[in-house]
Structures are given as structure tokens and as C-alpha cells.
Amino acid sequence: NGHLWTGRLFQMSTLVFLWLLPLGCAAVAANGVNGGQTVEYIKLKPGEKRVINTDPVFEFGETTVTYNVSTQPGYVLTAVIDKLMTCEKDKYIKFEDQSGLNMGEYCNKTKLIAYRPVVTGERMVITVYMGESKIEDYQLTVYSDVEPRGPPPLPLKPQSKCKCGVPAINKETGCGKALEGEIPWQVLIKARYGGRVHTFCGGSLISREFVLTTAHCLTDTPLIDLVVVMGTVDRFDLRQLSGIKSAEIHEDYDDHTKEHDIALVKLEFPVQYTDNIMAVCLPMRISNKPLTGEEMQISGWGLHDEEDKSKILQKGSVLGMSYLSCFEKYEMAIYNQMCADKETGDVCKGDEGGPLTMVDSGVHYLMGIISLPTCGSPMWPSVYTRVTGYLRWIYDKAERKLCFK
Numbered sequence: 198n199g200h201l202w203t204g205r206l207f208q209m210s211t212l213v214f215l216w217l218l219p220l221g222c223a224a225v226a227a228n229g230v231n232g233g234q235t236v237e238y239i240k241l242k243p244g245e246k247r248v249i250n251t252d253p254v255f256e257f258g259e260t261t262v263t264y265n266v267s268t269q270p271g272y273v274l275t276a277v278i279d280k281l282m283t284c285e286k287d288k289y290i291k292f293e294d295q296s297g298l299n300m301g302e303y304c305n306k307t308k309l310i311a312y313r314p315v316v317t318g319e320r321m322v323i324t325v326y327m328g329e330s331k332i333e334d335y336q337l338t339v340y341s342d343v344e345p346r347g348p349p350p351l352p353l354k355p356q357s358k359c360k361c362g363v364p365a366i367n368k369e370t371g372c373g374k375a376l377e378g379e380i381p382w383q384v385l386i387k388a389r390y391g392g393r394v395h396t397f398c399g400g401s402l403i404s405r406e407f408v409l410t411t412a413h414c415l416t417d418t419p420l421i422d423l424v425v426v427m428g429t430v431d432r433f434d435l436r437q438l439s440g441i442k443s444a445e446i447h448e449d450y451d452d453h454t455k456e457h458d459i460a461l462v463k464l465e466f467p468v469q470y471t472d473n474i475m476a477v478c479l480p481m482r483i484s485n486k487p488l489t490g491e492e493m494q495i496s497g498w499g500l501h502d503e504e505d506k507s508k509i510l511q512k513g514s515v516l517g518m519s520y521l522s523c524f525e526k527y528e529m530a531i532y533n534q535m536c537a538d539k540e541t542g543d544v545c546k547g548d549e550g551g552p553l554t555m556v557d558s559g560v561h562y563l564m565g566i567i568s569l570p571t572c573g574s575p576m577w578p579s580v581y582t583r584v585t586g587y588l589r590w591i592y593d594k595a596e597r598k599l600c601f602k
Contacts (some may be wrong), residue, residue, distance in 0.1 A: 198414045203485040206305060208304030210496060210513070211406070215354065217259075217374035217490070219322070220292040221365075222464065226484070226502065228552070229230055230237075231278075232531075233254075233260055233261075234260065234261045234262075234263065235244060235252065235260065235261070235262045236262075236263045236265065237252075237262070237263070237264050237265070238265045238267075238319075238598045239264060239266045239267070239339070239478070240266075240267055240268070240341070241267070241268045241341040242268070242269070242341065242343070243268065243269055243272050243275070243342065243343055243344075244270075244340075244341060244343040245340065245341055246338060246339065246340030247266075247338070247339050247340070247343070248279075248336065248338050249323070249334075249336065249337040249338070249339065250336050251332065251334045251335055251336070252325070253333045255327045258329075258334060259271050259328060259329050260326075260327065261324060261325070261326050261533050262322045262324070262326075263322060263323070263325075264324075264325075264339075265320070265322055266321040266322070266323065266325040266339050266408050267320045267321075268319050268320075268341035268342075268423060268525050269319065269341075269516075270319055271319070271589075272319055272341050272342045272344075273316060273317070273318060273319070273334070273341070273342045273532070274317050274319065274320070274321045274329065274340070274341055274342075275315070275316050275339070275340055275341075275342075276292065276315045276316075276321060276323065276337055276338070276339045276341060277315075277337065277338045277339075278290070278303065278315075278335075278336075278337055278556045279304050279336040279337065279338055279371065279394060279520050280334055280336040281304065281306065281328070281335055281337055281516060282304065282334065282335050282442075283304060283333065283401060283500070284304030285327060285328075285330055285339070286328040286330040286479070287326065287328045288304055288326060288327055288328050288330065288333070289302045289303065289304055289324075289326050290302070290303050290323065290324070290325050290335065290337075291323070291324040291507065292317070292321065292322070292323055293317075293319035293321070293322040293323075293324075293325075294318055294320070294321065294520075295320075295533070296360070297322075298519070298520050298521070299520075299521045300315055300317065300520060300521070300524065300532075303495075312418070312591065315532075316530070316532035316533065317532055319366050321339065323337065323339075325391045326450075330332070340528055342406035344504065344577040358474065358600075359434075359600035359601060359602045360470060360475065360600075361382075361403075361475065361477060361478040361479075361480075361560075361600070361602055362475075362476070362477055362478035362559070362560040362561040363475070363559065363560060364379055364380065364475060364561070365378040365381065365459075365472035365473075365475075366378045366379045367379075367559070371510065372513045372514065372542045373512065374430070374443070374509045374511060374512075375430050375496060375510040375511065375512045376430065377430055377472075378473050379391060379430075379474045379512070380430075380475055380496050380510065380552075380593045381402075381428070381472070381473050381474050381475035381478035382401050382402040382403070382472075382475055382552065382561075382563075383399065383400075383401065383402075383425060383427075383496050383497075383510060383551065383552060384399065384400040384401065384402055384408055384415060384425050384427045385399060385425070385426040385427075385432055385498060385522055386398045386399065386400050386408075386410060386419070386424070386425055386426075386462075387396075387401075387423070387424050387426055387435075387438075388418050388422055388423055388552065389422045389423075389424065389497075390422070392547075396557045397414065397415035397418070398410055398411065398499045398547070398549050398550035398551075399422065399496075399498070399499075399547075399548055399549065399550040399552070399567065400414075400425065400462065400477045400550045401456065401474050401549025401551065401552040401563050401566070401572070402427060402468070402475070402477065403477060403479060403563065403591070403595075403599065404476050404598060404599050404600070405467040405468050405469075405470070405476070406463055406464055406467045406468075406595075406596065406597075407461055407462065407463055407464070407595050407599070407600060408425060408461075408462040408464065409459065409461060409462075409550075409563065409566060409584070409591065410459075410462060410551075410566065411459065411460060411548075411550040411566055411567070411568055411582065412447055412450040412457065412458050412460045412550050413455065413458055413459065413510070413549065413568075414457055414549055414550045415444050415446055415460050415462075416446065416452065420441045420443070420444055421440075423440075423441050424438045424439065424440055424441070425438060425439045425440075425441065425462065425464060426438045427439070427468065427473075428474040429470065429473065430507065430509050430510040431509060431510075431594075432498045432506070432507070432508060432509075432510075437474070439464045439465050439468065440464075440465035441462055441465065442464060442465045442488070443462075443463045443465045444460055444461065444462045444463070445460060445461045445463075445471070445484055445594040446460045446555075447459050447460065447590065450458055455534070455568050455569055455580070455582075456533070456534065457582075458582045459535070459566060459582050459584075459590075461594045461595060464506050464592075469552070475509065476504070476553060477554060477561055477562070477563045478529065478560055478563065478582065478601065478602045479562070479563060479588060479599065479601060480555075480559060480562040480563065480564055480584060480585055480588075481588060481593065481601040482557075482562075482601065482602070483555075483557050483562055484585045484588060485585075488514055488517030488535065488555070488559070489517050489519045489563060490517060491516065491517045491555060492514050492515075492516060492540065492589065493514065493515055493516070493517060493537060493553050493554060493555045494512060494514055494515075494552075494553070494554045494556075495512065495513050495514070495515055495537075495542060495543070495544050495548070495551070495553055496510055496511065496513075496515070496548075496551055496552060497510070497511065497544055497545075497547065497548030497551040497567065498510055498511070498547055499511075499517060499544060499546055499548030499549075499551075499570065499578055500545040500546050500547055500572065501547040506547050510552075513539070513540070513541070513543065513544075514538035514540045514542060515538060515539055515540050515542070515543065515544015515553070515579070516537060516538050516540050516542070517537055517564075518535070518536040518537060518578060519537065520532075520535070522536065523536035523578070523580075525537060526562070526576075526577060526578060526579070527577075529597060532583075532586065533583045533586030533587065534568070534580055534581065534582060534583060535565060535581050535583045535596065536578040536579070536580055537553065537565070537578060538560075538577070538578045539582060541581075542569045542573075543570070543572060543573040543574075543579055544570035544572075544579050545570050545571075545572035545573070546570060546572065548570050549567050549570060550567060551566070551567045552565075552566070553565030553566065553567060553581050560602055562597060563584050564581075564583070564584055565581030565583060566581060566582040566584065567579065567581055568581055568582045570581050
């Protein structure tokens with residue numbers, strides 16, 4: 198690792214030491230140093246990884262060590278906790294993303310979920326604190342993706358002729374039955390069993406040829422048995438439907454955690470846009486917009502009581518939750534999932550795959566895909582796949598046949 202360098206800064210009340218060390222070299226501190234903060238800067242190339250072991254500076258008393266990790270723009274950092282100290286006397290390891298968002302504080306007595314990977318964007322800040330108790334060993338592995346995950350590079354600029362995100366009926370977000378043409382990108386994926394067609398999942402039309410839904414909607418049913426219904430709010434109206442030509446399920450989808458719960462469906466034939474059929478916009482222009490506290494719209498034909506699915510498409514609004522609030526509920530450490538708290542509605546079984554949208558400057562953008570609905574539980578918010586984390590994946594899998602507004 199001789200070609201890589203880390204900058205290291207150790208601060209005390211009256212002394213400042215600065216070292217430039219090649220990766221893998223330990224800092225040497227003077228004996229008797231007590232209290233302070235060490236900052237280490239780590240720059241990773243795409244595909245590169247770094248193992249972080251217990252810092253010897255902890256031998257000199259109560260100290261905080263911060264690792265500022267970065268990689269090239271568009272790439273994603275992942276940290277895996279290999280070994281973790283106990284929680285006694287306020288010891289912790291804390292992770293923050295590039296915006297300073299707290300991804301959680303971990304210790305191995307109360308946060309066993311911490312052994313799952315922590316994923317951020319191109320920057321990650323890791324803070325380790327030992328308190329006044331004896332030093333304990335920890336080990337982290339941080340690595341950068343081999344391939345970029347961020348939004349596709351320019352020239353994907355807004356296109357004036359791009360038709361998406363503007364419905365024929367543009368009502369204020371509310372709760373209840375949707376009108377024809379109000380959510381024209383909402384589709385219904387149905388399964389054919391024994392000569393009958395049954396409601397299966399939702400989805401969002403993102404172009405004339407492609408629909409976004411969840412991976413778990415497509416894993417157990419042959420594509421030949423699925424049809425996509427569009428252009429209606431009535432789930433029994435089958436006048437406009439299409440077969441599925443192909444489907445791309447995310448290659449890293451985890452059925453247990455629902456990580457990477459996203460799939461791209463290619464319709465058998467391109468659709469014609471009407472007042473009742475229109476694509477929703479992908480959030481290229483607002484990919485960095487914070488969603489905490491933002492009002493967003495949900496929709497679907499899922500259960501509206503304990504047994505019955507809705508005949509007419511239902512809509513509601515939710516509020517985006519912070520990553521930390523979501524983590525505290527589920528102890529998830531997955532960057533590309535998000536939670537939303539019910540405001541005038543919530544999603545339920547049968548709504549999976551459907552849209553979570555936000556209006557910006559009069560245009561509707563697809564911010565999430567319904568992944569884990571909780572049916573209005575007062576304790577558990579519903580979980581969505583965060584679309585902004587998969588823009589490059591979507592663009593590549595859609596054969597670059599997408600436009601952006």
C-alpha cells in the first residue's frame with residue numbers, strides 16, 4: 198500500500214502533532230500523553246479496501262479516534278464490523294455519512310445488528326471512543342465499490358420533451374380513493390392462477406417500456422404467469438394490460454433483510470401515453486434532496502382491513518423519516534432503504550412494489566418503492582427501497598432508454 202497515504206492529526210489541549218504515514222503504519226505517540234483526539238484520513242480507490250485495527254493511541258488514556266474515509270465521486274463505501282468492544286463505560290463506534298447524518302452508535306451488548314454492513318456514499322466518518330476503561334480490541338474493514346453506484350454522469354440533463362411526472366389531474370395530496378388520471382404511473386401486477394387473475398403487487402411506470410417494482414414480487418412466480426395492468430384505478434378493470442418481456446432482479450437482493458429490493462420489468466410492448474397512462478419521473482434532478490420531514494404520496498390496492506384488498510386505488514401521504522430514526526426502529530444499517538411515517542395513510546400487504554413520490558416544482562418524482570408495509574402500525578413505520586441509490590443501476594438495466602426532467 199505504499200502508493201496510498203493517510204493524513205493523521207492528534208490534538209491535545211496544548212500540543213498538536215501531525216504525521217503523514219503510509220497505510221498500515223502505526224502512529225507513534227509520546228509516552229504519558231493523556232486525553233485528546235486523533236483524526237486519520239483514508240482515501241480509497243475504487244475496489245480498494247482497508248482493515249482498521251485498534252489504534253495504539255488508546256494506550257495513553259481517554260481518547261477519541263476518528264477515521265475520515267473517502268472514495269471517488271459516484272462510488273459507495275461499505276464498512277463491516279469484524280470485531281467490536283463491549284459497551285461498558287460509554288464505549289462506542291459511531292458511523293456518519295457524507296452529510297453528517299448519524300448512521301448509529303454500536304457496541305456488542307445492545308446492538309448486535311451492527312455486525313451487518315454499514316453503507317454510505319462516497320464519504321464515511323467513523324468515530325471510536327474507549328472512555329476511561331481499559332483498552333479493548335476492535336477491527337473494521339472498509340472498502341469502496343468496484344463499480345460506481347451514483348447517478349449516471351452527464352450528458353443526462355433535463356430534457357424539455359421528456360414526458361413524465363405531470364398527471365392530467367393534479368390534486369393536492371390527500372387520503373382516500375384516487376381519481377382516474379391522478380396517479381397515471383401506478384400499475385398493478387397480477388398473477389394468473391388456474392385460469393383466474395389475482396392481484397399481486399404494485400409498480401411504477403418510468404417510461405413507455407419499463408416498470409419499477411420490488412424484487413420480492415418477482416422471485417417466486419414465473420414471468421409468463423404475470424401481467425401488468427395500467428390506465429385504471431379499478432383493480433378489476435383489465436382492458437389495458439401487457440405481458441412481461443423480461444425482468445431484471447437486483448443481483449444482490451437479500452430476501453431476509455430486503456436489501457436491494459428492486460426489480461426492473463420490461464413490458465412486452467411499449468405503451469401509448471394517455472391521460473390515464475404516464476410515466477413518473479426518476480429523481481435525477483433532486484437526487485441529493487434531504488427527505489426527512491418531507492411530505493410524500495403513497496398509493497396501492499393493498500389490504501384496507503384485515504381481509505379485503507381495495508377495489509379502487511387508494512392514496513395517502515407520509516412523512517420522510519431520518520436515517521437514525523429508521524435505524525432506532527429496525528436496527529438496520531442499510532443506506533439504500535428508508536422509512537416514512539404515516540400522515541394521512543399507510544401501506545399494507547398488496548401495496549408492495551408501488552410508488553412513494555414527491556412533488557417538486559409541480560413534477561412528481563419517484564423517491565421510493567414500497568418494500569415492507571406495516572399497515573398503519575403505531576410502532577413500526579413502513580420501509581421503502583430508496584430509488585436515488587439505484588439510478589445508475591436503473592439507467593444501465595433500462596438500456597439507457599430513459600429521459601429525465
